[in-house]
Amino acid sequence: MKKLLCFVLCLAMMPFVFSASAENISINFSIWDKNQQPGMEAIAAAYTEKNPDVTINVQVTPWSEYWTKLQAAAAGGSLPDVFWMHSNQFYVYAEAGTMLDLTDLNIDYSPYPEGVTAMYQYEGGQYAVPKDYDTIALAYNKEIFDNAGVAYPDDTWTWDTLLENAKKLTDKEKGIYGYGAPLHDQEGFLNFIYQNEGYEFKDGKSGYDLPETREALQFYIDFALKHEVSPTPQSFADVGADDQFKAGRLAMLNVGTWMMSDYTVYDGIKDKFDLAVLPKGKVRASIYNGLGYAGAATTEHPEQVKDFIKFCGSEEANIIQAEHKAAIPAYAGTEKYFVEQFSNINIGAYPEMISYGVPFPFSQRKSLWINTEYENLGAVYSGEFTLEEACDRMHQTITEVEAE
Amino acid sequence: MDLRTVNKRRFKAEYAWGYLFIMPTIIGLVILNIYPLFDTLVLSLYKKQGLVGMKYVGLENYVKLFGDSLTWQSTLNTFLYVIYTVPIGIFLSLILATMLNNKIRFKSLFRGIYFLPIVVAPAAVTLVWKWIFNSEFGILNQFLNLLGIKGPVWISTPGVTLIAAAIIGIWSNIGYDLVMILAGLQSIPGTLYEAADIDGVNAWQRFFYITIPQISPVLFFVTVMRTMNSLKQFDTIYLLVDRSNPAFRSTQTLMVQFYIEAFQKYNQGYGAAIAAWMFVIIMLITVIQFIGEKKLVHYT
Numbered sequence: 001m002k003k004l005l006c007f008v009l010c011l012a013m014m015p016f017v018f019s020a021s022a023e024n025i026s027i028n029f030s031i032w033d034k035n036q037q038p039g040m041e042a043i044a045a046a047y048t049e050k051n052p053d054v055t056i057n058v059q060v061t062p063w064s065e066y067w068t069k070l071q072a073a074a075a076g077g078s079l080p081d082v083f084w085m086h087s088n089q090f091y092v093y094a095e096a097g098t099m100l101d102l103t104d105l106n107i108d109y110s111p112y113p114e115g116v117t118a119m120y121q122y123e124g125g126q127y128a129v130p131k132d133y134d135t136i137a138l139a140y141n142k143e144i145f146d147n148a149g150v151a152y153p154d155d156t157w158t159w160d161t162l163l164e165n166a167k168k169l170t171d172k173e174k175g176i177y178g179y180g181a182p183l184h185d186q187e188g189f190l191n192f193i194y195q196n197e198g199y200e201f202k203d204g205k206s207g208y209d210l211p212e213t214r215e216a217l218q219f220y221i222d223f224a225l226k227h228e229v230s231p232t233p234q235s236f237a238d239v240g241a242d243d244q245f246k247a248g249r250l251a252m253l254n255v256g257t258w259m260m261s262d263y264t265v266y267d268g269i270k271d272k273f274d275l276a277v278l279p280k281g282k283v284r285a286s287i288y289n290g291l292g293y294a295g296a297a298t299t300e301h302p303e304q305v306k307d308f309i310k311f312c313g314s315e316e317a318n319i320i321q322a323e324h325k326a327a328i329p330a331y332a333g334t335e336k337y338f339v340e341q342f343s344n345i346n347i348g349a350y351p352e353m354i355s356y357g358v359p360f361p362f363s364q365r366k367s368l369w370i371n372t373e374y375e376n377l378g379a380v381y382s383g384e385f386t387l388e389e390a391c392d393r394m395h396q397t398i399t400e401v402e403a404e
Numbered sequence: 405m406d407l408r409t410v411n412k413r414r415f416k417a418e419y420a421w422g423y424l425f426i427m428p429t430i431i432g433l434v435i436l437n438i439y440p441l442f443d444t445l446v447l448s449l450y451k452k453q454g455l456v457g458m459k460y461v462g463l464e465n466y467v468k469l470f471g472d473s474l475t476w477q478s479t480l481n482t483f484l485y486v487i488y489t490v491p492i493g494i495f496l497s498l499i500l501a502t503m504l505n506n507k508i509r510f511k512s513l514f515r516g517i518y519f520l521p522i523v524v525a526p527a528a529v530t531l532v533w534k535w536i537f538n539s540e541f542g543i544l545n546q547f548l549n550l551l552g553i554k555g556p557v558w559i560s561t562p563g564v565t566l567i568a569a570a571i572i573g574i575w576s577n578i579g580y581d582l583v584m585i586l587a588g589l590q591s592i593p594g595t596l597y598e599a600a601d602i603d604g605v606n607a608w609q610r611f612f613y614i615t616i617p618q619i620s621p622v623l624f625f626v627t628v629m630r631t632m633n634s635l636k637q638f639d640t641i642y643l644l645v646d647r648s649n650p651a652f653r654s655t656q657t658l659m660v661q662f663y664i665e666a667f668q669k670y671n672q673g674y675g676a677a678i679a680a681w682m683f684v685i686i687m688l689i690t691v692i693q694f695i696g697e698k699k700l701v702h703y704t
Binding site: 095183236370 | 453454455456474538539540557559560561562645646647648649650651652653664667668669670671
């Protein structure tokens, strides 16, 4: 009786087993940005339409847990088939050989920003296809400018104009600050360092010993400490910079492209803000970064995964991505579809800055020294270190870590 | 066969059954606790960064660990957190438990309310408290304002933030300690109090000579557990301060430092050394507590 039951059960399972292997391949696709989920699902749907035998499951894990989860999955050999890769984290995964080598896909990389393609190369191989890029622009609150009678920022602005107008716009009684200078690298101080012809990290070397770098950091920190035209990191820890801008307490703030899908739907700010290119220092610069689509070396379906990644990098998928307001698509020429989605703001400032954009500095060992900037610059704000001391310490830490 | 061997055999057979019954727990402990414990100790002697490659470096991680002022700062923070939370937390639980042990109205309702924080996820608790602590819009500072006190910027002032974290810690754990102590109070035989009444003792004497000794095993258990949990504090502080917070250095505990090293910087060998340091601290404190147990705890 028992045997018979087993036999019947096995028989009953057969169709499922066969249909799973022969007809339908399921690919897991892991991302961290909930705002981009519809865009990614649309790309997945477009791919499934062409390849009915492949289903793609988009899974969102919030940024704060994404890397912890991915690290454990990589160590356990169970990475999702396809996943977003970030330049800061890339080397850890590439070095461990956990990513699928995409070199033989023979994609033409000329339409993508050079910096983004280069972020995902390791020992001559290409391990991720550029997905998008983002730059940093100056967002401003038109209402605060109108009330203070200050002209809106434009491409004639320099560091001096920025500081001067930030002073005019600051109204402490109303709790309004002219400019938000939080302790952020990508949106914040890095832009100033490169605009001052300094650098954070280049060709394996720390740039924190350079006077240009230090001068830029001093300028940035002084917004809050000396001129008091920006809230302090203490205030930003209480209420984040984005929230302060959205609450109408900051007249200006450096904002990355990725925040646009949020700002443009947030009632308090969507009709009140606009964008301008970053003010010019000695030179123009805006930090850009780009994500990549990567595959797992352990995937059971390497061919389908590669094919899907290739599709993600195609012009068609980039247009889908742009139409979902996700991010500026990496494929040259498709950014206009992104710009079209935003009728009432000067979103074009973002793609405009790519011509003089500086790739977000990356290195094989960055994850080991990335916290040193926050630790040491934070101590400058609290008065524990002088800027010189902090820069010496950062320079030393980065140099030591890189030399190991 | 004489009786002794028969007994011996039966004894052995019973032992075997005994082992068999505890096997599932033992297997779980070995796989999930004991093996990782030794693995961590071994890992702390290696340089392991990222996902591949291990290099034996002897005690280098420990030399670096104890040479870093940050380690001592987080160790101090961890101890301060324990000092802030454990005595006050247990004192408050004791008072509340004594009050709830009386015949008062809505007793079960109060017990339920005090226990509620235990069932809420620490992440949610921290996010709500973050708003309560907000220096401008937070209800706490508004309240202090009414009293004419200017409240501090709770979650980003070095020194103050750890106190804020301790307040959250006390608030979220009071219910558990309270229930334990309450159970202890209710198991005190009423005859003891009756006898004391006949002897004409006052309320204070009743409390210090009957209640406290009678519940001392529970108090000891609660103190040990609370101390260990406070030493392991991670989630509240991790969620309360991020790396751009000026109070980060003066707030992060050893567990937070461990998490950042092992999971954010991919510095697993060094992270393992922090975990080992944690292990030593917890062990020492627990040994001290068990020595104290012999002197202070009264078992009936």
